[in-house]
Amino acid sequence: MNIGPFSLANQFFVAPMAGVTDRPFRQLCRRLGAGYAVSEMINSRADLWHTPKTTRRINHVGEPGPIAVQIAGTEPARMADAARYNIDCGAQIIDINMGCPAKKVCNKWAGSALMQDPALALTIIEAVVAACAPRGVPVTLKMRSGWSQAHRNAPALAVQAQEAGIQMITVHGRTREQGYSGQAEYDTVTAVKAAVRVPVVANGDIDSPEKARAVLAATGADALMIGRAAQGRPWIFREIAHFLATGSHLAPPLVAEVKQWALLHLQDHYELYGEFLGVRSARKHIGWYVRNLPGGEEFRQQMNLIENCASQSIAVADYFDRLNQCADRIADGASYPSNRLARKTDRELTV
Numbered sequence: 001m002n003i004g005p006f007s008l009a010n011q012f013f014v015a016p017m018a019g020v021t022d023r024p025f026r027q028l029c030r031r032l033g034a035g036y037a038v039s040e041m042i043n044s045r046a047d048l049w050h051t052p053k054t055t056r057r058i059n060h061v062g063e064p065g066p067i068a069v070q071i072a073g074t075e076p077a078r079m080a081d082a083a084r085y086n087i088d089c090g091a092q093i094i095d096i097n098m099g100c101p102a103k104k105v106c107n108k109w110a111g112s113a114l115m116q117d118p119a120l121a122l123t124i125i126e127a128v129v130a131a132c133a134p135r136g137v138p139v140t141l142k143m144r145s146g147w148s149q150a151h152r153n154a155p156a157l158a159v160q161a162q163e164a165g166i167q168m169i170t171v172h173g174r175t176r177e178q179g180y181s182g183q184a185e186y187d188t189v190t191a192v193k194a195a196v197r198v199p200v201v202a203n204g205d206i207d208s209p210e211k212a213r214a215v216l217a218a219t220g221a222d223a224l225m226i227g228r229a230a231q232g233r234p235w236i237f238r239e240i241a242h243f244l245a246t247g248s249h250l251a252p253p254l255v256a257e258v259k260q261w262a263l264l265h266l267q268d269h270y271e272l273y274g275e276f277l278g279v280r281s282a283r284k285h286i287g288w289y290v291r292n293l294p295g296g297e298e299f300r301q302q303m304n305l306i307e308n309c310a311s312q313s314i315a316v317a318d319y320f321d322r323l324n325q326c327a328d329r330i331a332d333g334a335s336y337p338s339n340r341l342a343r344k345t346d347r348e349l350t351v
Contacts, residue, residue, distance in 0.1 A: 001199050001222050003036075003093055003168050004138030006066040008223075010035035012212075012237045013170075015203060015227030016070045016095070016142070022056065023063055024268035025285070028261060029230060030064055033238030036223075037068065038142075041097045044073025044082035056272055060090040070142065072097035074114070076127035083131045083139075094132055096125060098143040098157075099172050099203075112144045112176035115153060122160050129165035140168040142203075142225075145188035148177040155191040162196045170201035170225050180228075189219040201225045207236075209243030216244075232288025234261070252329040259320035262289050263313060270309045279309045286316060293323065293330070 001008055014021055014029045014037035026037040040057050048054055060067050069091035071082045083094045098114045098121060114121040129139045141161050146152035158169050171192050173184035184204030193200040202221040206212050207229035215224060230236050235253050242250040253261075265285065270278040286303055290296035299319050306312045 003066065003140060003199070005136070006092065006138070008035045008066075010237075010241055011223035012240055013037065013201060013223055013225040014230060014237075015170075015225045016040055016097070017227050018100075019281075019284075020227075020231060022269075022272065023059060023061075024265055024272055025234070027063060027268065028265050029234045029237060032235045032261070033241050034226075034230075034234075035237075036066070038095050039067075039069045041070040041072040041100065042082060042086060044071055044075065044078040046078070046081065046085070049085060058086060058089045059272065066092040068093040068095055068140070070095040070097050071128070072100065073124075074120070076120075076123045079124050080127040080131035083128045083137075084135075087132065087135050087137055091137070093138050093140060094128060095140045095142055096128055096166075098141060099170070112147065115143060115157065115176065116147045116151075118153065118157055118160070121157060122164060125161050125164045125166060133165070138167040139165065140170070141166045142170040142172070144172050144174060144176055145185065146175050148175050151175075152188050154188050155195045158192045158196050158200075162198050166198065168199045168201065169196060170203050173202070173204040186215055186219050189215075189221055193220045193222075199223065203227065209240045209249065212240045213244060232285070232291060234265075252331050254329055255320055255324040255327060258289070258330050259317060259324070262286070262316055262320070266309075266313050266316065270313075275309055279307060279312050282309075282312060286312070289316075290319065294326075295319075295323075 014034045016038040069086045073079045145154045171189045189202045199222040201223045203225040287300045
């Protein structure tokens with residue numbers, strides 16, 4: 001599929017997640033099968049653009065294209081300025097955030113709160129499209145199914161967005177009221193797909209190859225966007241691609257492969273964040289890598305005590321080396337050869 005002039009490698013995308021989908025994580029997901037990735041959201045307030053946090057978020061050095069940046073805000077003129085600024089910083093696609101359910105975002109009427117005010121939402125879309133069009137930059141939109149169960153207005157807003165020039169629409173099948181609770185529904189995604197001509201992306205609770213196939217079949221969506229399921233499992237994209245192409249499951253990755261990917265991820269992470277923030281912000285990623293593995297919880301707890309990047313990286317390497325002594329491939333704890341092995345590993349796999 002295409003977004004404007006850009007032809008994407010496949011239909012499996014990394015969802016924008018604040019504090020997660022930074023450049024190192026996006027690059028790793030792309031290496032492991034994702035066809036497209038969207039950045040963490042950038043606030044439209046110009047006074048925040050030169051803070052350390054935003055400076056890291058707009059750093060696209062070495063990132064493969066197309067580079068997609070998500071912006072968030074409530075004022076059309078500021079959103080247009082944010083689009084121009086990010087294009088100047090390397091963005092090739094601008095994504096508008098109307099899907100974030102976080103209170104600190106919605107309390108300021110940004111993110112999914114904009115779905116309560118369709119007129120303002122449309123004005124923002126028009127302003128951003130007008131800012132991007134002279135630069136040849138496509139604009140996409142990510143939204144929820146609606147504000148509440150009683151107000152699932154995604155199909156109507158999608159039609160307006162398309163007419164205003166939006167070139168791809170992603171729908172998370174939950175309302176703002178739900179947050180991340182309950183289960184995602186896909187009827188709204190189906191309705192949006194039926195209502196518009198532009199590509200539609202389904203998002204929400206896609207956590208396995210079987211679920212991916214079922215969601216595509218149920219919605220007719222052009223692509224899938226995967227968020228939380230990729231945390232600690234960035235190879236999920238190649239698993240889904242293989243399953244949909246062949247009907248069979250790709251073998252779980254080798255322990256040695258996951259060790260290599262994790263260490264590469266950590267190195268990129270440290271280079272972006274530096275020593276102090278790098279070792280601390282990497283802890284969540286390490287925790288996700290090991291959460292379903294033997295001894296993972298004990299390792300995670302001890303990992304949180306390490307205060308420098310070199311020691312953290314060595315500890316991760318040692319963990320996977322010990323795991324490799326008793327299992328060749330990564331699998332859920334229940335899939336390891338025997339309960340006896342799992343118990344033995346729980347005792348041994350510590351820092």
